[in-house]
Amino acid sequence: MVDLLNMSYDTQIPNNVGLSADKKVLKALEKWHPGYINWWNDLIPEKFQKSMIYLRTAVSVDPKGWAKFDYVKMPEYRWGILLAPGVEDRLIPCGEHKGEPAWQEVPGEYRNLLKPLIVIQGDTEPASVEQQRFLGMTAPSLYDMRNLFQVNVEEGRHLWAMVYLLQKYFGRDGREEADDLLLRSSGSEEAPRLLGAFNEETPDWLSFFMFTYFTDRDGKMQLESLAQSGFDPLSRSCRFMLTEEAHHMFVGETGVGRTIERTCQAMNEAGIADPYDTGKIRDLGVIDLPTIQKKLNLHYTLSLDLFGQEVSTNAANAFNAGIKGRYLEPRIDDDHQLRNDTYRVWGIVDGKLIQHEVPALTEINMRLRDDYTRDAAGGVGRWNRIIEKAGLEFEMKLPHECFNRKIGVFAGHDFDPEGNLLSGAEYEAGLPTWLPTHADGDFIQSLMRPVSEPGQFAGWISPPKVGIDNKPGDFEYAKLHMA
Amino acid sequence: MPDMIDFQTDPSRYLHWRVDYDGPIANLYMDVNEEGGLFDGYQLKLNSYDLGVDIELADVVQRMRFEHPQVKVVVMQSGKPGVFCAGANIRMLSGAAHNHKVNFCKFTNETRNAFEAAEQDSGQKYLAAVKGTCAGGGYELALACNHIMLTNDSSSSVSLPEVPLLAVLPGTGGLTRLTDKRKVRRDRADIFSSAEEGVRGQRAVDWRLVDEIVQNSKFDQVVRDRAEQFAAAWDGPDDPVEGIALGPLDRKFAEDGSVSYSLVDVRVDRGGRKATITLRGPDTGPATDMAGFAGQGDQAPMLRLARELDDAILHLRFNETELGLVVIRCQGDPEKLLAHEALLLDTRDHWLANEVLQYWKRVLKRIDVTSRSLVCLVEHGSCFAGVLAELLFAADRSYMMEGEFEGDNRPIASITLSASNFGLFPMGNNLTRLQTRFLGEPGSVDAAKAQIGEAQEAGEAEEFGLVTMILDDIDWDDEIRIFMEERASFSPDAMTGMEANLRFAGPETMETRIFGRLTAWQNWIFTRPNAVGKIGALQCYGTGVRGEFDQERV
Structure with missing residues (x-):
């Protein structure tokens, strides 16, 4: 265990922010850190806390230092505070201050706008660890278990990154917000996490893979836009987080891909060609493709909701203030101020879906959501190639953006995944074929049996093509503590 | 725009409120219909209100007294998750003519005063049960209640964001009730009224912005307990009384x-x-x-x-x-x-x-x-x-x-x-x-x-x-x-x-300060370019572009 009393913060916390000389942050962190360690210890089942997990740790931001692999007990993981290297003479990339030098301190006039952005980002990081806390018990392999914990410790580090910004730049309010990040908890009746989607438990591994593919990708898009912030410490912090976030999406994409691959393989071995012959397919102990599509529908649409309302004053304010940009802002060919630009969005007029042009400034969320959809489509294509290669006829699809929405203009209307407006009865009738039912959940749950022999995998998922850190197939990614 | 604004309504026509009567306790739910705005051009999102919403509330308060005199405690709460009330609708305000804004504020002030006084005048105590966002006019609704309970979920807060967000004032009694009714220290009131995010948790109690904070998981129960406790504390005649119905007015309009x-x-x-x-x-x-x-x-x-x-x-x-x-x-x-x-x-x-x-x-x-x-x-x-x-x-x-x-x-x-x-x-x-x-x-x-x-x-x-x-x-x-x-x-x-100056000779009260000082300042600000000019904050709100201020102090 970490010796909390004699913790040397400046040497034990990998950092490139001059922590040892920063009395203010050190003092705040000393107060906050024990709470963080308690949070971690209370969260992850004890068996895993005592196990040695083969994890990568970022000890610096240079190519050699950001991914050091070794066995570590998770509570002793060295969560670092690392910012991507500063860009000399960086300028604010968008909004009314475009072209002015990036801020190294919080501009007073934007403090109120900036802080909630950091708080909400910070709130989602530990939330996902909380949502996934029980998954270690049913890991389909040591390889997958290791990936889960890698994602978890890095979400923990991302929390640190946001806490650092709050403590360093937002005074007493910031310290209180940092404390509250540990106070709220996913699904809690007392103090739930700020965003609804982060209060749902991740019940099984397919959900985990879908979550890391779809929901962490929302996180990626948010980090991408915050990486464009004119507030330089936030930009640098998010840029470095993005290097880690990529691994999370890798875990999601390959996890779903391996599930699909195993299903196709089992179907071919059993000579089943019809993907909708679900009873027979499930008897093989694999997850049928239509059910995987249903899980995709659910997680994709929940993630779309995370982008918020189509017309967003907050997003417009943040863009115009230069504290949050768009995805790949410098590559966009416009004035980066959106004084007269419009953007095409869906709306509902007289019960019909209509596309119309609206001021681009208030549609920042929408644009990011569209970028997200394009980004998410890539992996879906790769999943389809697995199915194609297996010679089966089935295509995974992203549902229309109006399907199953709880936030925005489509909320309260019943659409099918193709985007057709339905009556309530038609919708109810179609629902079991579009979204996972309880029975689907129960079936998936029945497959969730832990496999902890090195090199072995549960029957519903294929092994990965390549090991982590180029390790061989039978590498022991976790040395489990046996009580 | 309707041809005429009608102040007569009745429960069968409510779009935005509902009341469940339970003996001496009435549960009053604000559940604003987004599409039910009095005028075109805005949606009443997040329980924001316009005059139509307030006309219904005034009707609720009036009928509570005449039709439901057995009610001793009215629990004002939201019928929507995550938000108590986001205040007056900003698009409505920025689109409204000056005289409508002024009249709207006056009427809402009268309605706030009416339910605030209901405890003393009629033995009907209003309790605000606040869960979720309670901002601007939303907090002013709560402020006019006789008791404010706030859930302690580490995100629900009370706030008066008008100044930083819109460059106008919390003009429905907000500033005045802070200092005169709740006796919030002026430097704290200054912080509170210039911070968009508001105050939550223990500090909200310490600063007297609310009367109590309640553990989130027990919120509904504690609110119920408190309502029952207040109802039991009623020391007037407790004979069950039947109210009288307020029917439609006999009214004719000529050409x-x-x-x-x-x-x-x-x-x-x-x-x-x-x-x-x-x-x-x-x-x-x-x-x-x-x-x-x-x-x-x-x-x-x-x-x-x-x-x-x-x-x-x-x-x-x-x-x-x-x-x-x-x-x-x-x-x-x-x-x-x-x-x-x-x-x-x-x-x-x-x-x-x-x-x-x-x-x-x-x-x-x-x-x-x-x-x-x-x-x-x-x-x-x-x-x-x-x-x-x-x-x-x-x-x-x-x-x-x-x-x-x-x-x-x-x-x-x-x-x-x-x-x-x-x-x-x-x-x-x-x-x-x-x-x-x-x-x-x-x-x-x-x-x-x-x-x-x-x-x-x-x-x-x-x-x-x-x-x-x-x-x-x-x-x-x-x-x-x-x-x-x-x-x-x-x-x-x-x-x-x-x-207005000659009518109210003599001492100031919270009420005269609301209708005189607060309203007059608000109405002045409502005509100033910094708020309502083409690039004023109220007009710019929602576009993403910031208002530009003429920095001259007047």
Whole structure:
């Protein structure tokens, strides 16, 4: 265990922010850190806390230092505070201050706008660890278990990154917000996490893979836009987080891909060609493709909701203030101020879906959501190639953006995944074929049996093509503590 | 835009509120229909409100008293998850004409005052149960409640973000109730009112912004417990009482804009920019007792007259904004009117007598803050007696007929004071209208009091200072005509300002500070480019572009 009393913060916390000389942050962190360690210890089942997990740790931001692999007990993981290297003479990339030098301190006039952005980002990081806390018990392999914990410790580090910004730049309010990040908890009746989607438990591994593919990708898009912030410490912090976030999406994409691959393989071995012959397919102990599509529908649409309302004053304010940009802002060919630009969005007029042009400034969320959809489509294509290669006829699809929405203009209307407006009865009738039912959940749950022999995998998922850190197939990614 | 804004509604027509009655406790749910805005061009998201929402709330509060007198505690809460109320709708405000904004704020202020006073006046305590966002006008709703409970979920907060977000003020009593009612220290109030995010958790209690914070998982239970506890603490008569139904008003609109009710008549003279309100006193005697009064229900003349006058005033305020002069007349038998009033005064401990008198208090206050030149004409055959005599002291001026008028066989004009003129109907400054009128000569109040029950004809009325001027047959028509023509020629703005200043002599109260200081500043800001100019904060809100301020301090 970490010796909390004699913790040397400046040497034990990998950092490139001059922590040892920063009395203010050190003092705040000393107060906050024990709470963080308690949070971690209370969260992850004890068996895993005592196990040695083969994890990568970022000890610096240079190519050699950001991914050091070794066995570590998770509570002793060295969560670092690392910012991507500063860009000399960086300028604010968008909004009314475009072209002015990036801020190294919080501009007073934007403090109120900036802080909630950091708080909400910070709130989602530990939330996902909380949502996934029980998954270690049913890991389909040591390889997958290791990936889960890698994602978890890095979400923990991302929390640190946001806490650092709050403590360093937002005074007493910031310290209180940092404390509250540990106070709220996913699904809690007392103090739930700020965003609804982060209060749902991740019940099984397919959900985990879908979550890391779809929901962490929302996180990626948010980090991408915050990486464009004119507030330089936030930009640098998010840029470095993005290097880690990529691994999370890798875990999601390959996890779903391996599930699909195993299903196709089992179907071919059993000579089943019809993907909708679900009873027979499930008897093989694999997850049928239509059910995987249903899980995709659910997680994709929940993630779309995370982008918020189509017309967003907050997003417009943040863009115009230069504290949050768009995805790949410098590559966009416009004035980066959106004084007269419009953007095409869906709306509902007289019960019909209509596309119309609206001021681009208030549609920042929408644009990011569209970028997200394009980004998410890539992996879906790769999943389809697995199915194609297996010679089966089935295509995974992203549902229309109006399907199953709880936030925005489509909320309260019943659409099918193709985007057709339905009556309530038609919708109810179609629902079991579009979204996972309880029975689907129960079936998936029945497959969730832990496999902890090195090199072995549960029957519903294929092994990965390549090991982590180029390790061989039978590498022991976790040395489990046996009580 | 609707042709006319109507203040009459009833529960079957509510779009935004619902009430569940549970014995002495009423659960009042705010669940604003996004598409139910009074005007086009905005959606009432996040339980934000416009005038239509507030008209319903005023109706709820009024019916709570008359139709549900058994209710002792009203729990105001949201019917939507994650938000209590986000305040007045900003797109509505930024799209509204100045006079609508001002009238809207005035009406919402009156409604806040009405439920705030319900505890003291009617034994109905309002409790705000706040979960989720409670911002701006939303917190002002809570502030006007008698007890505020906030859930402690580490995200629900109370806030007044008007200044940082919109460059206007929390103008529905917000700033004033912080300092005067909740007695929040001014430096803390300064922080609170300039921080968009607001305050949550323990600090909200420490700063007295709320009365208590409650563990989130137990919130509903604790709110229920508290409501039951407050209901049990009620120490008035606890006989179960049946309310009376408030039916629709008997009301007709004429082509020229005139409105006739059963006892109130509003004549519109657009050319002369004036409206003449004529009140008719009761033709018959009162019920023998309050049981009889209750049997008459909403048809009892004293209640009917108050409801009709109230509606007429609101109609003129919102729908006839160019009628700068309101002439108030009445006709009827003062003795009969006084007999009706006497029944109420003699049985004030009866809940319905109390409610009717309290309602008159509110109607008279509504007249006090109505921004029109008010003049009373005390003509022959009039019944300015008791409660109606208050109209003389609410008006800016009053003229009384003196002596016989040729060809006029109505009874000679007189004024009769009753006990109600000496304490029952205080103004916002907490003085009676006579005390305010005679601020420099308290002896005159005593002299007038000695005349209770005596019908004063013009000479005496002038001697006791009850009217502005008495005029005989020779002078009457011309003097009145000249006064009205002169009044119509003045700047409406100057009239509003002058009258509002002269009406409220004497001490400040929270109420006068809300209607005077806070409202005046707010209305000034509402005309300033920094808020409402093309690049002002209120106009820019929602576009993403920041308002630009003229940095000159004025």
